[in-house]
Every structure is written in structure tokens, then in C-alpha cells.
Amino acid sequence: MSLKSKFILILMLFFVLYGIMNVLLDHFIILPNFQEIERDEAQKHSERAVRAVKKEIHHLDSLCHDWSAWDKIHTFAETPSRDYAEDNLPLTLFTDNEVNLICICNKEGKVLWGEAYDSEKETIIQLTDFPKDFFPENHPLFSLCPAEKKSPAERSVSGLLMTQKGIMMVASRPLLTRNNEGPVPGTLITGRFLNDNIVKMLVEQVRADFRIFPIQAGSMSETVRDVPKLITEESPYLIRNEDDAHLLVYTTFPDIRGETGFLVQSRIHKSISEKGLGAVHYALILETGMLFALIILLIFLIHQIILRPIKHLTNNILSVGETGDLSARVSISSRDEIGTLATGFDRIVTKLEEQTDQLANVNKALKKDIIEREQTEEALRESEERYRSFVQNFQGIAFRRDMNFAPQFLHGAVEEITGYTEDDFLSGTPEWDEVVHPEDQPELADVTEKLFSIPNYSNRKEYRIIRKDGQVRWVHQFISTVCDDSGKPACIQGSLYDITDQLRTEKALHESENYCRLLLYSMHDEIIVVDRNHKITDVNKDFLVTAGRRRDEVLGRYCFNIYPGFHELFERRGPNRKLRDVFNTGNSYSCRHKDIAHNGSDVWTELLMSPLADENGDMTHVIIAMRNVTREVHLENHMRLTQKMEAIGTLAGGIAYNFNTILMSIMVNIEFALKKTQGNIPACESLELSMKAACRAKDLVEQVLTFSCEAExxxxxxxxxxxxxxxxxxxxxxxxxxxxxxxxxxxxxxxxxxxxxxxxxxxxxxxxxxxxxxxxxxxxxxxxxxxxxxxxxxxxxxxxxxxxxxxxxxxxxxxxxxxxxxxxxxxxxxxxxxxxxxxxxxxxxxxxxxxxxxxxxxxxxxxxxxxxxxxxxxxxxxxxxxxxxxxxxYTPRTGTGTLLLVDDEISLAESLENALKNFGYDVRSETRSSEALHLFRQTPERFDLVVTDQTMAEMTGLELAKEILSVRPDIPIILCSDSDEFVNREQALSIGIKHVVLKPVTASDLVKIIYDILNKRS
Missing domain, CATH: 3.30.565.10 (Histidine kinase-like ATPase, C-terminal domain)
Structure with a gap:
């Protein structure tokens, strides 16, 4: 078995033993503690339930106290009255105050008034515990609170009482005045059933499920029948397991006599035990995982600290023996026995390697010297080639001089620039000072003095020289000192270029720019030049005057900041970025733009954007020309408005001419009606108002005609x-x-x-x-x-x-x-x-x-x-x-005579005929001028006067008058016209017409004219 396997086996045995110990600890120590906390919490829930019932009884007692200290009830107990009971003790008293019993007794116990009410069935009920006529002296509501022990305001009896309808909370108070003073004429008893609704409300208040039931042999279930016996004063609470998830807590509650009469059962969820069990399981899993991770870490550390170095040392020893490679090292930095062993091995190998390297270095040095010599020779050949190429293509003059200014080296385009050869300068004829233009020699003398006095001094200078042929050329010179190892100037070297053509080009460009700028400044439009960043690079004078700014205030600023009203055209993003489009497309853009001035008036600007391109065709700048065309826009608008007003005037005039005929017919008929209704004052007043309105309409028509044709x-x-x-x-x-x-x-x-x-x-x-x-x-x-x-x-x-x-x-x-x-x-x-x-x-x-x-x-x-x-x-x-x-x-006079009336408007002709007949005249009306002329030619002596309209279809009034006067020159004629525009008064009077009347004219005015003409003729 390997060393690694032995270590793993030991750690796994330790893991199993630790797990067994941990399970035993949780099961026998930790979980019982959680269960004890659970029982304490269950007992507190039961206490809250009991306090909630007592609080509800206290509320009922407070209500009873409030009613008992009421003067009216006090008076009722002293002198009972049926009227008072009917007026002040309705059944709504039960529902409004959520009580089920109200009873008023005198001090002997006689019931003066009392009722029990079932709020669910909304009916009066009878409770045997509360007699209807008389309470005995030993009744608990009277006998439990002797009067000699307390003041009347403090005497009270309250508690639970079991009735045939269920558990009832009852309270009894002596009847007092509103000042809580005697004498006590009787007692007030109130009661409220402790039903499911009240219990549900109390459950929500205390957040604990409980119920209360009487301790009676016949009404208790088998599971709780022995509970009252197990509850004592030393152990007032009994806790039992209902199931795996709930506890049942029992305690007793006294009845109104102070005896154990009720059992309170609270049902508590085992949340603490569940959480404790879950925490124990979670902790066990977490500890197991952490222990497993610790074992893995220990295995890793043992492998890294012990097993891996030993294996590495073993492999190196075997490798050196097999390959002979002395560069391999164990490189173990630990200070333990393994590190000491590795260090000793490395020392032995190092000594062997040093001896081997000494021999290899000698051989390598020889090879390196050979390679370096070959590289140096190649670099020299390349440097000579580059220098030769530079000298052949150098367009200026490279030179070196000693500190006495004697030339040491001179090469380049010497003859092309000065007209002298290199040998001329090397021989000292001419000296370089003789070539320099006399006006520039003082400045060069100052540079020469600094070259001698300041170490490592350098200078750039542009000056003029005089060529051998007398031509003046501009040159650019760079000159500097070269110091020796001691830091003193050893020699002077530099270069020189001919910049005459460059200066000419720059001068021409400058003159061209000045010409363009002068042209720009002379324009009377507002001109600004912007770059691709929309920043202003140049402006003309008119722009500065209009903007009220100095040049340094606008150059470099964004154009849309200077002209905020043109922001939408100058903005860099958005749908209306016209300036950006000019840069992108290279096309010009022009438009008219409206802005709001500081005084609120409209300002119209004609704007032209023109792009400028560089030598590569890229758009670099845009010239923006702006001209104020507000006056031109207003003139255009005024011209359009004038044309519109002329058209409206012409239209209004045409309408007015036609309206005159209609209005004349209205006025004639009103006058005719006025004459017929004389004596009818209301009708006359109405007709006179209508006549005034018609006259006002006549004046308005004249006003329209005045507007359209400038009439007087x-x-x-x-x-x-x-x-x-x-x-x-x-x-x-x-x-x-x-x-x-x-x-x-x-x-x-x-x-x-x-x-x-x-x-x-x-x-x-x-x-x-x-x-x-x-x-x-x-x-x-x-x-x-x-x-x-x-x-x-x-x-x-x-x-x-x-x-x-x-x-x-x-x-x-x-x-x-x-x-x-x-x-x-x-x-x-x-x-x-x-x-x-x-x-x-x-x-x-x-x-x-x-x-x-x-x-x-x-x-x-x-x-x-x-x-x-x-x-x-x-x-x-x-x-x-x-x-x-x-x-x-007017009120014209009546007259006599025969009149010929000619008008192509039938309604007007009929109205005038009736009106003139009403004034005593014999009138013959015709609506066609040809028929009227034919009638007159048949009997010219019949008529005393002719009234004719000017505007008629077949023949105008003037033409008809000429024909009539040709038949009878002495006949007076009155010509009616819609406007002076249609009739020339002088021409009409010259052909023999007696009077020209403008429509509309009233019958009174026309009769006055006729009367004057006929009387004057007679």
C-alpha cells in the first residue's frame, strides 16, 4: 500500500466517527431543548387566550358601568314607568351594543325591566338563570359583592355563567347618578353570549387558536374528561401532543361564583420544534459537508507538502542517473527533512555542472569572437554604402569647422546653392562671411559668439546669401557645437538648405489668403466659415456687427451656440442636420429660415451653405452666407394680402350691387306698409324699426361699395x-x-x-x-x-x-x-x-x-x-x-301724373308701382326695356315722367333714355343705378336725363324727387 493510500484511509475513519458523535449530540441534547422552548411558548399562548376572555368580560363590565351611571335609568329604578321603557329601551339596544341580556332590578331584587335577546335568530328568549319577576338574595350577581366592602361606584360582579343557551359573559353594577353617587335604587345586569363569532375575533386578536367549554360530565369528550383533575394550582397548565405537528394546552377558567367551571383548550402549531429539527438537519448536512471538504483539503495539503516533494525528489534522482543532465534541480524551499535532502542533492549536482560549464564557456567564447568579427565587417560595408548614398542625394550643404572657423568638411549642393565650388570654400576664397548678405551679418555674429561661449549650443536661423552671380537667395541653417570629453567645444557642425522657392510659395499663398479674406470681408452678407467639428474658423465684419461680438469671442466656438435659432440646421445629429449633409455630400444647400427676435417679431434669413474641399477632394470647411430678408418676406406677404383684399373687394362689390335691388324692394314695401297702417301705433313702431334696419343695411352696402370702388x-x-x-x-x-x-x-x-x-x-x-x-x-x-x-x-x-x-x-x-x-x-x-x-x-x-x-x-x-x-x-x-x-x-307730398316705370326685377317693379300709386300717381310698369320703348312710342303724350333702371338685359337705362328722348325730347327721365361706377352723371345729364338716383332708394325719396321735377316743370 502506498503512502498516499494510508493517509486517505486514516482520514475516512475519522470522518465516520465524527458523524456518529454529531448525530447522538443532536438527538439527545439539542432537540429536547427546542421541545422545552416549544412547551413554554404554548403555555404563553394559553395565557394570552385567558387574558383575552377576561378583557372581553372587562369590556362588558365597563359598558354596564357606563349605563348604570345614567340619571334616567336611576330615576326609572326609583319610580318605574312603562313609558320610559317603551321610549328608551327598544330592541335595537341589543343589536347596537352587541349584548344579549339587559335587566334592571330594584334594591329588593325585583325585576323592573329585563329581556334576553338572541341576535342570530333576532328573537326574545327566556333564560332560566335570569328570572322575569324577582332575583333571590343568594343569586351570584347580588351576593358576591357586599355593599359594605366597597363604595357604590366600585361594586361590580362580572364573569362567565353557563346558561341553557351557552356560555354567557355577565356583569352587574349598582345604579348610580351620573356623578357615580348614591343612593342605590337598584342593579343593572348585562350579558353577552361567548359564541363562536366572539371566540373567532379573540383568536384573531391573540393569534392563537383556542376554544372554551364548560366542565360538565355529560358534555365533555373522552379525550378531555380527565384533564380538569390533572390541572392543579401548582401545575395550572396541561400540555399534550395532538399529533406530530400540534400541541394542545389546557387550563381552567372560573365561573361567576369563583369555582372551576370552564376549560380553555389552546391548539399550538409545533413551529419551534419543526424549525429546530430543520436547523439540526441543516447543521448536520453542513457539518458533514464542511468535514468532507476539510478532509479533501487535508489530502491536498499532505499531497502538496509531503507526497509531491518526495515524488519530485525521487524523479530527479532517477532522471540524473538515466540522462546525465546536470541542470535539473529539485527546488524544494521547505525547511523540513525533505527540504534538507533536496538541498544536499542540488549542491552535489551544482558542483558537477560548474565544472562542465567551464569547459563549455571556453569553447563558446572562441565561437563568439569569430561571429562578432564577421558582423563588424558587414556593418562597416553597409555604413559606407548608406553614407555614399546620402552624400550623393543630399540637397543641402553639410559642413564642419574647427573653433577657428576653418572648414574641415564641406559637401552637398554647394555650387547649386552658392555658385561656388567646394574647393573654393575649402581654400578660403571666399570666406563664408563674405557670402552672407550684409544686413544679416550682425545677427550671425551674435550666433557665432554664443557658439564659442555656450557648451552644446545649437541654433536655427533663416538669412540671405549672395550667390557668385549676384543673385540673393534665402537659406535655412542649423548649427551646433560638438564638445570633447572634457566638455569644451571642439568643433562646429551643421547643415544648410535653400528655402527661396519655399518662401516664394508661402508668400503667394499668404497673398491669396489675404485676397480671399478681403473678398470675404467686403461682402455685405453675414459670412462664417466652419470646420467639420462645426466650430467657427473665420467670420466677416458684417457678421460681427450683426452678432454684436468681437472676433476672439466667436472663433473656435460652435456655430449653433452663436446662432441658437439655427440649431436644427447646424446640429450634428438629427433629421435636419443640413450642415452635416453638406460636409458629407459636397453639395450646396440654401433655404429661408424663420427665427424669433428678442422683441418677439419674426426674422427671416436667406441662408446658403457652400462646401470647401482640400487638394484631395475632402470637404474641410463650409462657408455659410446669411442675409436678412425679413423686409422682402413682408413685402411679398403684403403683396399677396393686397391681391387678396382686391379680390375680396371686387367680390363684395358685385354682391352689393345685387343686394341693392333686393334692399330697395324691401324699403319700398316697408314704406307702403307704413302708409297703410297709420293709426296702428305698435305696427308703425315695428315698421319704423324695420325701416331703420333697412337704412342701416343700405349704409353698410354703401360702405362695401366704398371699400371696393372708393366711392365718396x-x-x-x-x-x-x-x-x-x-x-x-x-x-x-x-x-x-x-x-x-x-x-x-x-x-x-x-x-x-x-x-x-x-x-x-x-x-x-x-x-x-x-x-x-x-x-x-x-x-x-x-x-x-x-x-x-x-x-x-x-x-x-x-x-x-x-x-x-x-x-x-x-x-x-x-x-x-x-x-x-x-x-x-x-x-x-x-x-x-x-x-x-x-x-x-x-x-x-x-x-x-x-x-x-x-x-x-x-x-x-x-x-x-x-x-x-x-x-x-x-x-x-x-x-x-x-x-x-x-x-x-320722410313724409313726402302726394302728387298727380302718369309715370312709366321700367325695371327688369319683377318684384321691385311691382313694389314701386304699388308705392307710387299710393302717393296719387298713375303708374304703368314694364319689366322689359323693349316693351317699354314700344309702349312709349305708341302714346308718347300719355306719360308725364319716366323712371328707368340702368342695368337691364336687353337695353341699358342710358340707351332707353336716348331712344325715348329722340321720340319726345321734353319728357323728364329719372335714371336709377346700382353705383356711380355704371353711370357717368355728367354724361347722363348732358343727354337730357333730369336726375340720377343710386339704389337703394326709398319710395319717399323717389316721390320727393318726382314731385320736385314735375312741380318745377309746371
Whole structure:
């Protein structure tokens, strides 16, 4: 058997003996201790169960005490009353307080009121232990607490009582006043069944499964019948095993008489024993594993420390004997017997090896000398070849001089650079100082002085020489001193190159760069040059002026940091990396980019990125040219808006022309209805309101026509306050609830000379702008109308824009966001607006300014951002007859005569015919101009006057008038037209037409004209 096998057998025997000892220790010592801890814990569980029952009895006693100290119950016990019992002792008292028994007795034991209640069946029950009429003196609820031992407030009886319905917790308290004072008129008894629900609740509270049952011979099972006898005062708890996983703990509980009346059984899970057994098993497995690992470790250590060195020593001894190799060593560093044996063996082998090596070294030295000699000869041949090649191809001059500056060595392109040969310089004609340009000789003299005074000094210098042919050349010289072993300068050596062509190239490149930079700086666009890292390498002057920065502040910085608004174009990653795409593709890129200025306005920039490539075609830089085209963009937008407004004006004009005919028919019929309903005041008032609305529609149509074809407005004397009140009333219904209107009108005379619709337009434009400024946060719109008188000394701030005299001042003030100072000078410009696109045309204030210019008024504005804006409008007053803007209805006279009415609109022709007949005229209407002309030619003397429309399909009004006048030149003709654009008044009057009327016209106005013409003719 080997030494290794013996060691393993010994360790395995030790392992088996240790395992047997460990099992015996666990079984007879450790596990019994766990079981004892388990029994102690089981006893504590049983104690908690008993305390829980006692606590529940205490709660019932506290409830009984609270009820017993109630004045009403105290009074009821002294003077019983059925009404009190019916009003204060309902059955809900049992369910609300979770009690099953309430009994009130007087001090003799007579039951004044008492009931037992089954809460599960919700019925009244009878318990024999609680009589309905009288409690005997020996009843436990009365006899266990003598009155002379305690104060009335401390007298109580509580505990468990076994009834025919089960175990009941009962409590008895003397009846007292609310101050817990006597006299005691009786006793209050309360009870609650200790049923399964209460036991379940207590189990959840103490977290221990237990149950309680009475100690009665007939009701106890065989397993617990002997338990009460085994429980004594010295040993109040009995513990038994129910099965392998549970313990049963028994203890007694006294009844209300203090006798052992109930048995409490607690069921405890053997968790401690299970955990202990598991811990023992785990420890046994862990110890076994650790012991097994220790044995493996011991085997390994014995093998490494003892067996392996012995085997290694044995193998080396055998190897030396078999092969004769003396270099093998045992190399065992231990200090034990094995290490000593190995060291002795190594010494013997070492001595033998030394003697053998001495002989081998002698032989090796001889071979090495031969090889080194051959290598040195080869290196010399290679060095000579390299030097010869260098000298033949050297493009400069290599030289060496002694410390007296006498040339020792000179070779290279001497004649090509200086025009002199090598022999000329070696012979000393010329000296090198004679070749140097006179202007550069002082600097070389300074270098020469340092070469002599400073050890190991070196210098690089560019200077000029004069060739033999007189040509001046630039050379670059490197020169240094060579010191001897003592550290003193021994000689001077160096090299020299002709750099004339290089300097010319650099100069040309510098001039080219200056030219490109001058060209870059002269451009009026903002120019920046960026490299592939998006850093700025150059900028022009216009960029610095626009950016407000110095050149050193921007060079080397990222372009997207200088222009944060262009970040999406200049960014290095992302979908819009246009600058990176220019570098990658080599293609130029141009676009228009919108940015937001510091004042919040839009700034449009036209941007062009052009790549720059090096000699290899790689894109190294990009030139970015930027030009501010905000003005051009605004002009383009204004042009589009102007074209749009012209198109809208043309469309509005066409609609207005057609609407005039319809509106005229409405107005004529309203007038006709007014005449027919005279005397019916409500109807007349309604028709007059309709007439005013029609007149307002007529004015609006005229306003549309004015917008579309610049027609003249009719200026009349009018009162401003009615128009202001009417406009504010109409405006109030359209404003949000967050904006309140406050108005003040303090005037005695408010007559001005203007057009009513223009005044409406001024009020509406100013008020709607003010409302828009308060759209977010709401506010107050204040409108006032006052009188102001100006002379040459009053309000000099108005300057020469207003003439002295009386004025109406219309003030429109809001509490909105105000007007920014930078746009204050532009708010009256046409098409300028600060509103979002699509929310304004920019014409509102421009129209107001134009209207005031026409009527001789002015407008002033004051604004503070964040606080609001005030517009003051000054309207020149006149002293003349006041004409209200609402006076549109006339009362014309009736007349006589025969009229020919021509209009191709059937409804309008019929309406006018009826209206004119109502005023006493005989009217013949025709809807075709040819039929009307035919009728007139048949009986020209029949008609006294002709009324014709201008715009008709077959023949215009002017053409029909010419034909009629050719038949009868003295016939008066009235021409009706939709607009001045279709009729030239001078031309119409020149051919014989008496009057030109613009539609829509009321029947009253037309009758007045007819009456005036016929009376004037007569």
C-alpha cells in the first residue's frame, strides 16, 4: 500500500466517527431543548387566550358601568314607568351594543325591566338563570359583592355563567347618578353570549387558536374528561401532543361564583420544534459537508507538502542517473527533512555542472569572437554604402569647422546653392562671411559668439546669401557645437538648405489668403466659415456687427451656440442636420429660415451653405452666407394680402350691387306698409324699426361699395352720442363675460360733420382692438365722450396737427396687455398687425386714421406694456342744425301724373308701382326695356315722367333714355343705378336725363324727387 493510500484511509475513519458523535449530540441534547422552548411558548399562548376572555368580560363590565351611571335609568329604578321603557329601551339596544341580556332590578331584587335577546335568530328568549319577576338574595350577581366592602361606584360582579343557551359573559353594577353617587335604587345586569363569532375575533386578536367549554360530565369528550383533575394550582397548565405537528394546552377558567367551571383548550402549531429539527438537519448536512471538504483539503495539503516533494525528489534522482543532465534541480524551499535532502542533492549536482560549464564557456567564447568579427565587417560595408548614398542625394550643404572657423568638411549642393565650388570654400576664397548678405551679418555674429561661449549650443536661423552671380537667395541653417570629453567645444557642425522657392510659395499663398479674406470681408452678407467639428474658423465684419461680438469671442466656438435659432440646421445629429449633409455630400444647400427676435417679431434669413474641399477632394470647411430678408418676406406677404383684399373687394362689390335691388324692394314695401297702417301705433313702431334696419343695411352696402370702388361718402351734420350708445349696445352682446363695458358721456352739444357709418367704423375698430387685447385675462373697456376746447396755448403736445376750436374727445381705454414700444410707430401703417396670422388684416387702425384725416380729426395713443392702452380721438364740432343719424324716414307730398316705370326685377317693379300709386300717381310698369320703348312710342303724350333702371338685359337705362328722348325730347327721365361706377352723371345729364338716383332708394325719396321735377316743370 502506498503512502498516499494510508493517509486517505486514516482520514475516512475519522470522518465516520465524527458523524456518529454529531448525530447522538443532536438527538439527545439539542432537540429536547427546542421541545422545552416549544412547551413554554404554548403555555404563553394559553395565557394570552385567558387574558383575552377576561378583557372581553372587562369590556362588558365597563359598558354596564357606563349605563348604570345614567340619571334616567336611576330615576326609572326609583319610580318605574312603562313609558320610559317603551321610549328608551327598544330592541335595537341589543343589536347596537352587541349584548344579549339587559335587566334592571330594584334594591329588593325585583325585576323592573329585563329581556334576553338572541341576535342570530333576532328573537326574545327566556333564560332560566335570569328570572322575569324577582332575583333571590343568594343569586351570584347580588351576593358576591357586599355593599359594605366597597363604595357604590366600585361594586361590580362580572364573569362567565353557563346558561341553557351557552356560555354567557355577565356583569352587574349598582345604579348610580351620573356623578357615580348614591343612593342605590337598584342593579343593572348585562350579558353577552361567548359564541363562536366572539371566540373567532379573540383568536384573531391573540393569534392563537383556542376554544372554551364548560366542565360538565355529560358534555365533555373522552379525550378531555380527565384533564380538569390533572390541572392543579401548582401545575395550572396541561400540555399534550395532538399529533406530530400540534400541541394542545389546557387550563381552567372560573365561573361567576369563583369555582372551576370552564376549560380553555389552546391548539399550538409545533413551529419551534419543526424549525429546530430543520436547523439540526441543516447543521448536520453542513457539518458533514464542511468535514468532507476539510478532509479533501487535508489530502491536498499532505499531497502538496509531503507526497509531491518526495515524488519530485525521487524523479530527479532517477532522471540524473538515466540522462546525465546536470541542470535539473529539485527546488524544494521547505525547511523540513525533505527540504534538507533536496538541498544536499542540488549542491552535489551544482558542483558537477560548474565544472562542465567551464569547459563549455571556453569553447563558446572562441565561437563568439569569430561571429562578432564577421558582423563588424558587414556593418562597416553597409555604413559606407548608406553614407555614399546620402552624400550623393543630399540637397543641402553639410559642413564642419574647427573653433577657428576653418572648414574641415564641406559637401552637398554647394555650387547649386552658392555658385561656388567646394574647393573654393575649402581654400578660403571666399570666406563664408563674405557670402552672407550684409544686413544679416550682425545677427550671425551674435550666433557665432554664443557658439564659442555656450557648451552644446545649437541654433536655427533663416538669412540671405549672395550667390557668385549676384543673385540673393534665402537659406535655412542649423548649427551646433560638438564638445570633447572634457566638455569644451571642439568643433562646429551643421547643415544648410535653400528655402527661396519655399518662401516664394508661402508668400503667394499668404497673398491669396489675404485676397480671399478681403473678398470675404467686403461682402455685405453675414459670412462664417466652419470646420467639420462645426466650430467657427473665420467670420466677416458684417457678421460681427450683426452678432454684436468681437472676433476672439466667436472663433473656435460652435456655430449653433452663436446662432441658437439655427440649431436644427447646424446640429450634428438629427433629421435636419443640413450642415452635416453638406460636409458629407459636397453639395450646396440654401433655404429661408424663420427665427424669433428678442422683441418677439419674426426674422427671416436667406441662408446658403457652400462646401470647401482640400487638394484631395475632402470637404474641410463650409462657408455659410446669411442675409436678412425679413423686409422682402413682408413685402411679398403684403403683396399677396393686397391681391387678396382686391379680390375680396371686387367680390363684395358685385354682391352689393345685387343686394341693392333686393334692399330697395324691401324699403319700398316697408314704406307702403307704413302708409297703410297709420293709426296702428305698435305696427308703425315695428315698421319704423324695420325701416331703420333697412337704412342701416343700405349704409353698410354703401360702405362695401366704398371699400371696393372708393366711392365718396355723404357728409352730414349728426349727433355722436346716439351712434356711440347704439354701437356699444351692439358690441356688448358679442363680448365675452370677462370683459365689462363702462361708459361716460358728459356733453352738452355733440354735433359734428361726418358720415354716420364712418363714426360707427371708428368706434367698432377701436373697441374690438381693445377687446382683443383683453381676450386672455379679461378686464374693463372704458369709453367716454367729452368736450374739449383748444387754442394756440392749449395742449401744445398736439403740435400743428390740430386747429384751434371745439372738439369732441372720444376716449377708448382698456386694461389689456398694452402695445410694445418698438411697434408703436407702426400701428397706423396699412397691413401692419401684431395679431397672430389669420386673426387680423392690419387695416383697422389705418382706416380709423384715414377717416379722421378726411373729417379733420386726429388720434392720440398712450400705452404701457402689461397695463393697457388709451386711444383719444378728437372730432371737430360744428354749430349748426343737428341731424340725428337715425332720421331716415320722410313724409313726402302726394302728387298727380302718369309715370312709366321700367325695371327688369319683377318684384321691385311691382313694389314701386304699388308705392307710387299710393302717393296719387298713375303708374304703368314694364319689366322689359323693349316693351317699354314700344309702349312709349305708341302714346308718347300719355306719360308725364319716366323712371328707368340702368342695368337691364336687353337695353341699358342710358340707351332707353336716348331712344325715348329722340321720340319726345321734353319728357323728364329719372335714371336709377346700382353705383356711380355704371353711370357717368355728367354724361347722363348732358343727354337730357333730369336726375340720377343710386339704389337703394326709398319710395319717399323717389316721390320727393318726382314731385320736385314735375312741380318745377309746371
Amino acid at each position: 361718402k355723404e357728409m352730414i351734420p349728426l349727433e355722436v352720442s346716439p351712434i356711440l350708445k347704439e354701437s356699444l349696445e351692439m358690441l356688448g352682446s358679442s363680448l365675452p363675460a370677462t370683459i365689462k363695458i363702462r361708459q361716460e358721456i358728459e356733453i352738452t352739444s355733440d354735433t359734428i360733420f361726418a358720415d354716420p357709418d364712418q363714426i360707427h367704423q371708428i368706434i367698432f375698430n377701436l373697441c374690438t382692438n381693445a377687446a382683443y387685447a383683453m381676450r386672455k385675462n379679461g378686464g374693463t373697456l372704458f369709453v367716454s365722450l367729452t368736450e374739449e376746447v383748444f387754442d394756440s396755448d392749449t395742449n401744445p403736445g398736439l403740435g400743428s396737427t390740430i386747429k384751434p376750436g371745439s372738439y369732441l374727445m372720444l376716449k377708448v381705454e382698456d386694461t389689456g396687455e398694452g402695445i410694445r414700444p418698438e411697434i408703436m410707430d407702426r400701428i397706423f401703417d396699412p397691413f401692419f398687425t401684431s395679431k397672430a396670422p389669420g386673426q387680423g388684416t392690419g387695416m383697422g387702425l389705418a382706416v380709423v386714421h384715414g377717416i379722421l384725416s378726411d373729417i379733420g380729426g386726429i388720434i392720440e395713443v398712450k400705452s404701457e406694456p402689461g397695463k393697457g392702452t388709451v386711444f383719444d380721438v378728437f372730432l371737430p364740432k360744428i354749430e349748426s342744425e343737428k341731424i340725428s343719424a337715425s332720421e331716415y324716414i
